[in-house]
Amino acid sequence: MTTRTPPRAPATGTGRPPAPAHPATAVRRAVVRQVRRGTVVVAVLSGGLTAFVAHEYASTVSGAIGVGSLTALAENPAIRTLFGPPLALDDPGGFTVWRTGTVVAVLAGVWAALAGTRVTRGEEESGRADLLLAGRVRQVTLVRTALDVLLGAGAVVGVAVTAGVWAAGTAVPGAVLFGALVGGTAMAGGALGVLTGQLLTERRAASGLAVAVLLAGLLARMVGDGVPALSWLQWLSPFGLLGRVAPYAHDRWAPLLVLGVLVAAPAVLAAVLAGARDVGTGRWRGRDRARPPSRLLRSLPGLAVQRTRRPAATWSLGVAAYFLLIGLLATAMLDFLRDNPVFAQMAAAAGFARLASVEGYAASLFGLLAVPVGAFAAARVAALAADETASRLTLLYSRPVGRVRWAGWEAAVAAAGAVLVAAAAGVATWAGASWVGAGLGPGAALGGALSVLPVALLCLGAALLALGWAPSAVLPVGVLPAAGGYLLLVLADSFGWPAWVRGLSPFAHLAAVPAEPLDVAGAVGMVVVALALAAAGLAGYARRDLRG
Amino acid sequence: MAESATPVLLDSLGKRFGATAAVTDLSLAVPAGEVFGFLGPNGAGKSTTIRLLLGLLRPTTGRAEVFGDPAGDVERAHRHLAYVPADVALWPSLTGQECLELLAGVGPGTDRGYRDELVERFALDVGKRARTYSTGNRQKVALVAAFATRAPLLVLDEPTSGLDPLMEREFRRCLAEAAERGQTVFLSSHALAEVEAVCTRVGILRAGRLVEVAGLAELRRLRRSEVTVSLARPAPELERLAGLPGVADVRWTTPLEVTLALTGPPGPVLRALGGADVLRLDVREPSLEEIFLDYYGRAAA
Ligand SMILES: Nc1ncnc2c1ncn2[C@@H]1O[C@H](COP(=O)(O)OP(=O)(O)O)[C@@H](O)[C@H]1O
Ligand SMILES: [Mg+2]
Numbered sequence: 001m002t003t004r005t006p007p008r009a010p011a012t013g014t015g016r017p018p019a020p021a022h023p024a025t026a027v028r029r030a031v032v033r034q035v036r037r038g039t040v041v042v043a044v045l046s047g048g049l050t051a052f053v054a055h056e057y058a059s060t061v062s063g064a065i066g067v068g069s070l071t072a073l074a075e076n077p078a079i080r081t082l083f084g085p086p087l088a089l090d091d092p093g094g095f096t097v098w099r100t101g102t103v104v105a106v107l108a109g110v111w112a113a114l115a116g117t118r119v120t121r122g123e124e125e126s127g128r129a130d131l132l133l134a135g136r137v138r139q140v141t142l143v144r145t146a147l148d149v150l151l152g153a154g155a156v157v158g159v160a161v162t163a164g165v166w167a168a169g170t171a172v173p174g175a176v177l178f179g180a181l182v183g184g185t186a187m188a189g190g191a192l193g194v195l196t197g198q199l200l201t202e203r204r205a206a207s208g209l210a211v212a213v214l215l216a217g218l219l220a221r222m223v224g225d226g227v228p229a230l231s232w233l234q235w236l237s238p239f240g241l242l243g244r245v246a247p248y249a250h251d252r253w254a255p256l257l258v259l260g261v262l263v264a265a266p267a268v269l270a271a272v273l274a275g276a277r278d279v280g281t282g283r284w285r286g287r288d289r290a291r292p293p294s295r296l297l298r299s300l301p302g303l304a305v306q307r308t309r310r311p312a313a314t315w316s317l318g319v320a321a322y323f324l325l326i327g328l329l330a331t332a333m334l335d336f337l338r339d340n341p342v343f344a345q346m347a348a349a350a351g352f353a354r355l356a357s358v359e360g361y362a363a364s365l366f367g368l369l370a371v372p373v374g375a376f377a378a379a380r381v382a383a384l385a386a387d388e389t390a391s392r393l394t395l396l397y398s399r400p401v402g403r404v405r406w407a408g409w410e411a412a413v414a415a416a417g418a419v420l421v422a423a424a425a426g427v428a429t430w431a432g433a434s435w436v437g438a439g440l441g442p443g444a445a446l447g448g449a450l451s452v453l454p455v456a457l458l459c460l461g462a463a464l465l466a467l468g469w470a471p472s473a474v475l476p477v478g479v480l481p482a483a484g485g486y487l488l489l490v491l492a493d494s495f496g497w498p499a500w501v502r503g504l505s506p507f508a509h510l511a512a513v514p515a516e517p518l519d520v521a522g523a524v525g526m527v528v529v530a531l532a533l534a535a536a537g538l539a540g541y542a543r544r545d546l547r548g
Numbered sequence: 549m550a551e552s553a554t555p556v557l558l559d560s561l562g563k564r565f566g567a568t569a570a571v572t573d574l575s576l577a578v579p580a581g582e583v584f585g586f587l588g589p590n591g592a593g594k595s596t597t598i599r600l601l602l603g604l605l606r607p608t609t610g611r612a613e614v615f616g617d618p619a620g621d622v623e624r625a626h627r628h629l630a631y632v633p634a635d636v637a638l639w640p641s642l643t644g645q646e647c648l649e650l651l652a653g654v655g656p657g658t659d660r661g662y663r664d665e666l667v668e669r670f671a672l673d674v675g676k677r678a679r680t681y682s683t684g685n686r687q688k689v690a691l692v693a694a695f696a697t698r699a700p701l702l703v704l705d706e707p708t709s710g711l712d713p714l715m716e717r718e719f720r721r722c723l724a725e726a727a728e729r730g731q732t733v734f735l736s737s738h739a740l741a742e743v744e745a746v747c748t749r750v751g752i753l754r755a756g757r758l759v760e761v762a763g764l765a766e767l768r769r770l771r772r773s774e775v776t777v778s779l780a781r782p783a784p785e786l787e788r789l790a791g792l793p794g795v796a797d798v799r800w801t802t803p804l805e806v807t808l809a810l811t812g813p814p815g816p817v818l819r820a821l822g823g824a825d826v827l828r829l830d831v832r833e834p835s836l837e838e839i840f841l842d843y844y845g846r847a848a849a
Binding site: 387405 | 603622624625631638642649653656
């Protein structure tokens, strides 16, 4: 049997317009347009924050710490676990790496992971990718392009950090290494996002998995830093490599090779998987049929519970893992601070007051808890906004269901979820502390964890405000009270800013429970503000046009 | 009593999106029991009008009412209606059955027996998750949910765009049953044959303005029909047909056959034909498509 190929039509004279020479260029331009703004924001934030801290250190803190204290600090497992290995704290660069390195790396990595799932899985979920793939673009090209662009975005963030700390007057090798680490973390996060986008069919799940893997890396870093026998765990995540490279202290270049592997492995795997799956579905699709239909799905509150259940469980698990570790470290930390009072003072200046008692220690760390709990609440409202843009609410709102009623149920269930997440942290801390016999009571642990809820409610209120008036910015506006407020408090305490600036942070109105009694006035004030924000947001939501 | 009020009342309704005027000064009343066809080219503003009627968008000017309840008060207005959007989006992890239960659970009342029958008739596999559904299947979920409410007003926005011909026929049957029960239907559609088959009155929208509202029969009467006359033997006196009122495009295809376009009452033509030996007389009414294209043609001109 023979097959005859028809003669090739000449490229000209057929009446069809000529095809573009490089279809991938058009794809690249489209992806760049999607991540451009985020890249600039993250680069400016990372570069700005590190430069700012290095600069402030040079003008205020410099020289306050002696060499002897430094070694003691470096050797304490608890300090290493929580804040990363303190190295070269007498240098503005070293101090900056210790204070901001993990925060900036987490910011860059998580942003890149979310961007990675957005430009791959998100585009497929919305059906936009089909349009491109119907053209002369193959799926592998699409995924490779996304990887290229995200690696480029990571490089931009890294360069911004290097430029920032270098401009603040720190040593060049340290600045380059620090930038490479932050940029590399962003690259690894982006590649991870693209990879989970290949594995899972829903963007929300893919984003969750990518962020969970990154944060598990952070947890592995913490364990590796705290437990000498497990120090090899540091090699598994970009966060751990920060300590191995030790910018401004040892300036080691070799661990960057491992960082390269952490970037390349998910990237290569993603590109391979992209060629071997159907468009529109991930590698792991789950079952297409469900068990008997869920009985929850018969009313609005039931639907809200059904939508919130899994995220609440996942966030609780993550937070519980972190706070279990904190509980386990309680005695080590207390012993260290008793022996080194200088550091108790220094920690107080860095926003960790009263570390000397177990209640004080727990209270200081529960302050951090407000950030994930607030982010959980804001993420739930962001999910509501995403449902709206994807037109999933149109049918619901064509029934006798007012927008305020549905958004109100979602917000109420999100608030209940926030209580659960906080409680999980409290219980985990108590369990860890009991294991090492640190003497933290369950009531104290739970009370301390729950005391941060007013900040989480502020996040919920801010997110609802954005839902009503700036629906495309729900997540950033929603996490601002917790993440921005925490940063503001730390900076204000570290550099002695005026009281009114410090007072802008919700954390300034949060008592150190269980070391202190609950600041009732502060808590009530925050709840009132949260309710006002929510009311203003819902009023706007009821009045505006529905998108999608 | 609300049910005695007008099902759909639009009063100088207008909507701007920035510089785009999507709907301009639209006034319309659809009385109870009517199956109203809402026609217009892409981007004419049909979906926008429907979203205004549902309170999903806020009008820039004017107002909309559903059985006397303001469209903005959805908790009241939506007790009277069921809606099928142009493209249906469902939560991908819910099964079809869960979507139907949810929509039934949040009201208005649902006739579950009829719903199960509709699931059968539309051949919908409700055990599968929505992420496995094609466009047509998602549309079926919305259609089943809407018809099963037996709401006094059905608002349908291009409900058959994703259905195959078999399902489209089933849809028309359901629509006929609904009309028989006295439900009012507001149907936006591109399928003109469908509109012609089920609608009693149509409105034609162009660039956000309502250019015509008329009963289907009336619409035809206003338009020209094509008349073909076959003669037994030549009749030269019929040359004067061209001069009669309402007559245009007179063409003699053979000396024994003439076609002409007629607008308005046929009396003068019939009187003129009275003297001739007419073998056959054909009057063909224009299809909705021809009427429709006529309106569009004028838009393009
Ligand atoms: N959310 C929106 N923002 C801006 N313009 C819109 C929006 N929705 C519709 N339009 C514009 O309004 C006009 C009418 O659109 P639409 O009602 O969807 O038309 P139809 O349903 O008749 O095809 C179009 O020009 C469309 O581009
Ligand atoms: Mg439309």
